[in-house]
Amino acid sequence: MTDPLFTRRRFLRTVILGGAVAPTVPSFINSTFAALDGTAASAFSPVTGKDDTILVVMQLAGGNDGLNTVVPYADDAYFKARPGLAIPAGRVRRLDDYCGLHPSLENLSALLDGGEAAIVQGVGYPNPNRSHFRSTEIWHTASDADKNEAFGWLGRYCDAACSGEDPGAPIAIGDQTPQALHSKSGRAIAIGAPQDYKFQEGMEPSPVEPDDDADAPAGGSIDMLFGSAGKEADVADFLQRTALDAVASSAQVQDILHRGHDGARYPASDLGRRLKLIARLIGGGMTSRVYYVSLGGFDTHSNQAGAHERQLAAFDQAVGAFCSDLKQQGNYDRVLLLTFSEFGRRVAQNGSGGTDHGAAAPLFLFGGGVRGGLHGKHPSLTKLDRGDLVHHTDFRSVYATILDQWLRTPSATVLGRNFGSVPVLRAA
């Protein structure tokens, strides 16, 4: 019997090294075939997630209530605005004499003590949008609030870093690829349930055969296929490339899952399972440098107290397990976890025991490379914009810092202009 993995490898090598599919080279195969084949790997040695820095991005979807996450327990205005929702000063995990963490954030608190977590306060952008969807787009594409951008900031990073040697296709854990990962050079891969991430026998899409290229323009580029080639070519090409990405990446993922072993104990939550998978892929030598994961349930318009506490606890426990797993693997120093939410929530509670959509909020960074502690001042609770906190740090200056100092790609190329930096990373 033929080893299916061997067949796949031989197919990939034949197809890619044979140069048979120039216009429809799937982005994933293009970037990772070298890693699939040991001998080929020595000939090409791209900078990949196998040995270089890795970024994991997590969205707390729905608009996390920053004020009840990093709590200004010493501010009377906080208790006045939230008579039914304020966390009493006695329950807060104190960070300084003004603010402290929600009591659920036990692991985060320990990571902060150890200098392994950073909190950037008062993050947002000018003219904040209070729609989940629009504000998520703004965070994902790093665009100005009044502009629309098709590709995500991490997708554009991949496009910029791709020229020459590719860092490996970004991976979304879940069934959706977020806009943050959309790029000109093709979509990211998505992995829902890893055990199902393989083709049943006989159901693999067939490789592109030479016939397909008969009427393709000679020397055509992937840009052209997305640009002027028209819709018809786009959708067929898109399906074809995704199919081949799926063939190649599922082979690699199954390979890692068979070799890998379980590290730290994770909570039995969705987020726990997802972070565990990411740790396993990193530990198994996956070539991707960017991972994306999301935790929902933060849109707390009503009866917020209990629901928010549960979500923060789920977040805290999963992140705690992820960090200790990476430490055990010895990969902690080259993995950076960034968490954000599309907006914070209004300072004053509403009439349903909840809070409505707001603006500025804190974001978090975790990992061995982080310069720990609180960065920036807590925004004022009295100088508000239509009832919302006013940001002092543009989220794109955090992105710029990560691009320049962590992924080492000029941020202005990716973000379109210079946003400065925030001192959240230790000098490399």
Place this chain on the structure above:
Amino acid sequence: MRWFDKPRFPWGRPEVRETLCYPRVEIHQKRNRAQSAGFDLLMATPGSVLWNADAAAHLLRRAAFGGTPEEAREFASLGMEAAVERLLAFSKDEIAPPATDPGESATRARFRREKSKANGMASEEEREFNREQRRIFDDMRSWWMCRMHAGPPGAREKLTLFWHGHFATSQTKVRFNHIMLGQNQTLRRLAFAPFRELCTAMACDPAMLVWLDGRSNKASAPNENFAREVMELFALGEGHYSEEDIREAARAFTGWRVDPVNGRAVFTRRNFDGDTKKILGKQGNFGAEEAVDVICSRPACAEFLTAKIWEFYAGEPPNPTLARMLASYYRARDLNTGDLLRKMFSLPDFYSPSVRGRQIKSPVQWLVQASRELGRQMLPPALAIRLAANLGQDLFVPPSVKGWTGGPSWINSATLIRRSNTARIFAVAAPPLPRDGVDSMDAAAWSAVAPEADRADAGRLAARLQRVFLAGEPSPSTRHKLEAQLQKSSFPCSDETVREASVVLLGVPEYQLC
């Protein structure tokens, strides 16, 4: 007639405990009949539809959930106008919905009280009740897929699916089968109705009142959740209202709650904000219906909805000229969605090469259409529900209030692998699937997929199967794959050959298109 006397509530008229004392506000809507008169001429883009079996098959796939080549021929023989009418007229009322419990919410409240007395221990009665409610929820999902699947092709279920994704409400928060099903029935009943009727019904819909916190939106404590989404996602689109409009509209939507005993929407005068509101430039003592009227009378409403409905059916956004025409037609017809569909399905644009065979099937479309193509019953409920959810479209559980994004977002490496693997489950009869609680499954009707006459030789079988399964031309690699498969058989061929060749087509990338 007072507006709440109109028979628009499928769960029964909402109880009005106190008389509504705010006056019905007259809103002057510009209904430009003159514009409507000349419209049909304006609409006739150069060229006309070449109406044949291929065009009819395209219409059946898009307006409904596809048909067999025989059905396509039948619709072709009717002529385009009659074919469209038949799709719009057909309704599948014979499949009764599962029985739900109107007092589910009150029963749960009782369990909560008893549980707190019993130190948090759930009683056997409660556990049994919860199992029963989960079973009913499964029945609801499979019932709906069966409705889409059964009988001759019709447009109502497809449009109901559109509205479900539009007024996207999820059981994850509502947790009340009776009112989730009630909302679904309202969407179905008013699917073709003028949009302001449907939108008003949603503003006072029990499931919506829970989902977007309308039930806790009170004069003393406004909650903006519904007011924001009705403008952003349901009727106008981003950029056509201000934050101030949201705050004002929220006050107009106050006063409604859900009765936990019977699951009905109840208006309570004392929770209603009776002061003047100013919404989108109009001023008055608006209530829910008037606020919806104000919103729906904005030009942006027709523009927003026609663009979204066109994209749902055509698979691409309308070009600017078409967008303008569709919007002005919809306004002229008082936002009557049935009229809009009738017009859309008769436009040459709808049958153009850039539209045909270029839409990525939604998971539900994939499952229902594949079942119809294979001439089989809908899959066993437990399996159908799991597959739909795994492919990314769990009915009654949309991912957010924005619904499913659709289009290319259905496809990524994870879902494409699942679609390929699902194809094998579909084609192979009776696979043992213990984890789904499915013992057996009926086989596809291979004699219907490929009748005797089409089994004479490889060429005829290939042509037949492509007609059954593919919306467009197969790619060269698909043609090779199919030929290679057919070379293994002798002709006239057996069911086995038809099945293996069908598996090939169900697994190729272009099978994702309709």
